[in-house]
Amino acid sequence: MIGLAATRNQILIRNSVSFNILKRHKKKSREPKVTNSQRALEYFDIAYAPVYGTRWPSIRLALLSKPKYMAVLNNFASYDETIERFQNLGAWDIREKYSAIRERMRQRREQSQATSEDRDEDTDETSVRSNSVRPSLVELDDDELAARARLEPEGRYPEEYRLRAAAQNVDATGLEVDLASRVIAPSETGGSSLMMDYVPATRLKGLENWMEEADVFPDASQGDQDIGVTVVKQEEPIDLPKMLKIFAFEKGNISDFPQPRFDPQLRVLDHYAMDGASLLPVLALDVKPGDRVLDMCAAPGGKSLLVLQTLMPGLLVSNDVSEGRVKRIRSILKQFVPKGMSTIENLTVVTQNDGCRLGEAEEYDKILVDVPCLTDRHSLMDDDNSLFKTSRTKERLKLPELQSQLLVSALQALRPGGTVVYSTCTLSPLQNDGVVHLALSRIWQETTIECSVVDMSQAVRPLSFLYRFGGNLGLRYGQLILPSLLSNFGPMYCAKIKRIR
Numbered sequence: 001m002i003g004l005a006a007t008r009n010q011i012l013i014r015n016s017v018s019f020n021i022l023k024r025h026k027k028k029s030r031e032p033k034v035t036n037s038q039r040a041l042e043y044f045d046i047a048y049a050p051v052y053g054t055r056w057p058s059i060r061l062a063l064l065s066k067p068k069y070m071a072v073l074n075n076f077a078s079y080d081e082t083i084e085r086f087q088n089l090g091a092w093d094i095r096e097k098y099s100a101i102r103e104r105m106r107q108r109r110e111q112s113q114a115t116s117e118d119r120d121e122d123t124d125e126t127s128v129r130s131n132s133v134r135p136s137l138v139e140l141d142d143d144e145l146a147a148r149a150r151l152e153p154e155g156r157y158p159e160e161y162r163l164r165a166a167a168q169n170v171d172a173t174g175l176e177v178d179l180a181s182r183v184i185a186p187s188e189t190g191g192s193s194l195m196m197d198y199v200p201a202t203r204l205k206g207l208e209n210w211m212e213e214a215d216v217f218p219d220a221s222q223g224d225q226d227i228g229v230t231v232v233k234q235e236e237p238i239d240l241p242k243m244l245k246i247f248a249f250e251k252g253n254i255s256d257f258p259q260p261r262f263d264p265q266l267r268v269l270d271h272y273a274m275d276g277a278s279l280l281p282v283l284a285l286d287v288k289p290g291d292r293v294l295d296m297c298a299a300p301g302g303k304s305l306l307v308l309q310t311l312m313p314g315l316l317v318s319n320d321v322s323e324g325r326v327k328r329i330r331s332i333l334k335q336f337v338p339k340g341m342s343t344i345e346n347l348t349v350v351t352q353n354d355g356c357r358l359g360e361a362e363e364y365d366k367i368l369v370d371v372p373c374l375t376d377r378h379s380l381m382d383d384d385n386s387l388f389k390t391s392r393t394k395e396r397l398k399l400p401e402l403q404s405q406l407l408v409s410a411l412q413a414l415r416p417g418g419t420v421v422y423s424t425c426t427l428s429p430l431q432n433d434g435v436v437h438l439a440l441s442r443i444w445q446e447t448t449i450e451c452s453v454v455d456m457s458q459a460v461r462p463l464s465f466l467y468r469f470g471g472n473l474g475l476r477y478g479q480l481i482l483p484s485l486l487s488n489f490g491p492m493y494c495a496k497i498k499r500i501r
Contacts, residue, residue: 036386040379062483070276073245234459277492281423290314299325301332373424407439432493454496
């Protein structure tokens with residue numbers, strides 16, 4: 001009987017242990033699983049908020065909202081009916097709008113110059129006041145409007161800009177940042193120090209166990225003079241090639257374009273829908289007739305298609321590193337270029353090469369380096385193919401190194417006098433200005449190539465009717481399109497570099 005009782009007790013204990021384990025397992029399984037998109041959002045909230053300050057909440061909301069697209073008409077299809085359809089929908093012809101704004105800006109400059117001459121001849125304050133011209137709200141960036149509203153709050157600017165101006169004086173981030181762990185000491189340039197240093201804190205509250213890009217990125221504290229970089233301002237507005245036919249809806253209009261139609265005669269699609277911010281890097285290339293153009297990281301092929309639609313390149317090489325990505329490029333070209341059009345087929349080449357090891361010296365006039373990056377919007381929308389998967393941590397951490405290698409390789413493949421445009425679709429200061437700085441530093445230290453950075457801040461101003469540009473962020477090399485609910489393109493960073501010799 002004693003042995004029977006002992007066995008019974010052992011069974012009860014074993015069952016009790018099993019029940020407790022099962023209970024704990026069930027409780028654990030009920031805990032919500034953290035998705036990759038949630039991890040991305042958590043990282044962006046902590047890493048970007050100190051950089052973008054009071055602008056971050058609106059950027060964040062835009063990134064989580066429906067993106068906005070442009071429609072690029074296919075020059076190799078019949079598009080008259082497509083233009084009529086888009087106009088009936090209320091879409092803008094970007095060329096018409098852009099040309100009108102450029103013309104107004106030209107007239108305003110001439111009028112301003114005339115006013116200055118009058119001021120020199122006649123110092124009468126009343127006369128000067130009567131000749132002053134109110135700046136156009138359309139041609140100014142949202143942040144510029146807010147800055148002006150702060151200086152002139154007497155009803156000259158809409159209420160929304162005065163409120164934004166007031167908010168710009170408040171540090172509303174509310175985030176604890178471990179500045180002691182920064183790779184680069186904060187600069188002393190005021191509110192833009194985080195952007196100027198390129199990287200957020202290495203370890204941030206809530207993400208202490210994460211190893212971030214900043215941990216593997218070297219010091220970027222040298223000035224431009226230390227790496228032999230000169231900056232040249234592009235005074236003339238950016239050029240919009242005549243053959244590009246692009247439509248977009250005005251700010252605040254979130255209408256969709258219809259699905260592309262198939263041209264039964266030419267057997268191609270009539271238009272290509274893409275994130276409108278993707279237009280900027282192609283315009284910055286400033287492709288001229290006969291240029292040899294390389295799109296180094298071309299997949300899925302939208303920017304290559306844009307270059308091709310200008311009808312200007314003498315050669316367009318669309319390259320990517322993997323077979324799958326190259327297939328996507330070929331598929332896009334096949335859908336928009338009629339088969340048997342030898343003139344176009346002969347100038348279009350698709351290659352599968354590692355952009356870091358092209359082995360080509362001084363081959364191209366223009367090179368677009370649209371690098372793999374954090375792809376902020378994609379990381380927030382796609383759980384399955386996210387860089388914030390734990391299995392892709394190493395890949396994510398290596399991005400700045402890969403990006404700088406691609407840019408160095410592009411500058412080596414560029415002919416003297418040619419242009420490289422480096423672009424990303426991330427807000428990361430490290431992967432934007434930081435990578436450009438690292439690549440230019442390597443070019444200076446390891447080669448005899450000389451480069452100059454093109455300051456496009458004035459050149460892109462006429463495009464403010466379309467984009468929200470990020471002003472007052474301490475950017476050293478490029479321009480940044482910020483997503484907003486009114487104009488939900490991007491993000492898109494774009495830096496233009498010319499090779500001197």
